[in-house]
Amino acid sequence: MTIEHTLTSQERLAELDLDQLRQLVGLVSYDVDGDPFPVTGWDAVVWAVGNATQAALFYQAVFGMELVAYSGPETGNRDHHAYVLRSGAVRFVLKGGVDPASPLLDHHRTHGDGIVDIALEVPDVDRCIAHARTQGATVVEEPRDLTDEFGTVRVAAIATYGETRHSLVDRSRYTGPYLPGYVVRESGYRKPSGEPKRLFQALDHVVGNVALGDMDNWVAFYNRVMGFTNMAEFVGEDIATEYSALMSKVVANGNHRVKFPLNEPAVGKRRSQIDEYLDFYAGPGAQHLALATNDIVTTVDVLRAHGVEFLSTPDSYYTDPALRARIGNVRVPIEELSSRGILVDRDEDGYLLQIFTKPIGDRPTVFFEFIERHGSLGFGKGNFQALFEAIEREQAKRGNF
Secondary structure (H helix, E strand, O other): OOHHHHOOHHHHHOOOOHHHHHHHHOOOOOOHHHOOOOOOEEEEEEEEOOOHHHHHHHHHHOOOOEEEEEEOHHHOOOOEEEEEEEEOOEEEEEEEEOOOOOHHHHHHHHHOOEEEEEEEEOOOHHHHHHHHHHOOOOEEEEEEEEEEOOEEEEEEEEEOOOOOEEEEEEEEEEOOOOOOOOEEOOOOOOOOOOOOOOOOOEEEEEEEEOOOOOHHHHHHHHHHHHOOEEEEEEOHHHHEOOOOEEEEEEEEOOOOOOEEEEEEEEOOOOOOHHHHHHHHHOOOEEEEEEEEOOOHHHHHHHHHHOOOOEOOOOHHHHHOHHHHHHHOOOOOOHHHHHHHOOEEEEEOOEEEEEEEEOOOOOOOOOEEEEEEEEEOOOOOHHHHHHHHHHHHHHHHHHOOO
16 A cells, blocks of 8 residues: 555644554554545534634633634635644544524534534545445435635545545645635744644544434444444443443444544443433434644643543542553653553553543533554443443532443
8 A cells, every 4th residue: 555545634734644643543454456436535624613713722721732724704605613722643624603594503502512524535436425325315415516716625425424525635735734614823822842743643433322222223334335344342341331232333444534433321220421422412413532642741740730620530540550451651650640540451452541621611421532552443442331430429519320
């Protein structure tokens, strides 16, 4: 596989190479020629938010992202503001309605702040759409060209769970800041001196929550429509406590650049985190994004100093002899992990460090995971119970347990 088929335009712009991506997100090699729906990687995560202007400043000041492009009334877009932010190879597009009739406002009234589009970079939009159509996918945007002085972008989109969609983007003939209709935008915000250049470098995976009984249908969708393979499965006691449980299966594209864990609630004594999400998001949607960093300790320290709240982990997690025996030696002393609440897990390929924020908005829906991989291709299975119990404690505080 050539470098062009392996790195997205964002990854090249961020000066990430294959070795870095193998460590950051577990990238693997595969034969792209035999893939009916080849996906190069992530293009953008598009959000509908209540106030895009404020959200753009929040993600700069708190999460260390850089404002790079903008669309709005000043550029001829009368419907909404859209701010494009970047951190390494991660691109967020924050959209907030301006026109009272904007569909974004209707979406936000129903779901609150959330992800409307998980856009993917592909080498051939038409090939992907043709295959998706034959496999029964709903095409919500037919292939078309968007052109300006920077070149042409080929785009299309298909529907997935809930009101989420996947835009398919071919940027091979485009050099602009994001898409035609957007202009370069620099921020007046200045990062405090001494802070890292970025707090995360890449997007590792995006987790989707669906209703009870729908998980296998959506796994089959990604297998059939997008050629994704089944990467992992967690059922039964894998993700369960005394009170609640969920089931999860992970699908991934050929090079594992794009990974989608899909969750559904399982029957338990009380309501699970998935039930709570489905209630407050008013349906299926993207629950959390895992952001890859090569220094999780610094990332957590800076984010906590900026006011980000993380799920708490009891001290007993770190003093458990079984955990100590299982994880062995890791990059960060266990005492430093304990002081920050960072979880650690090891599998046959290596280990990973991870931590989860509390929900970032008013509704108990979307949150972030930060992950530092050292060979592990997994998702922290050994931490599932500790994580689930931490989430249950927060649900109980909210009165939703």
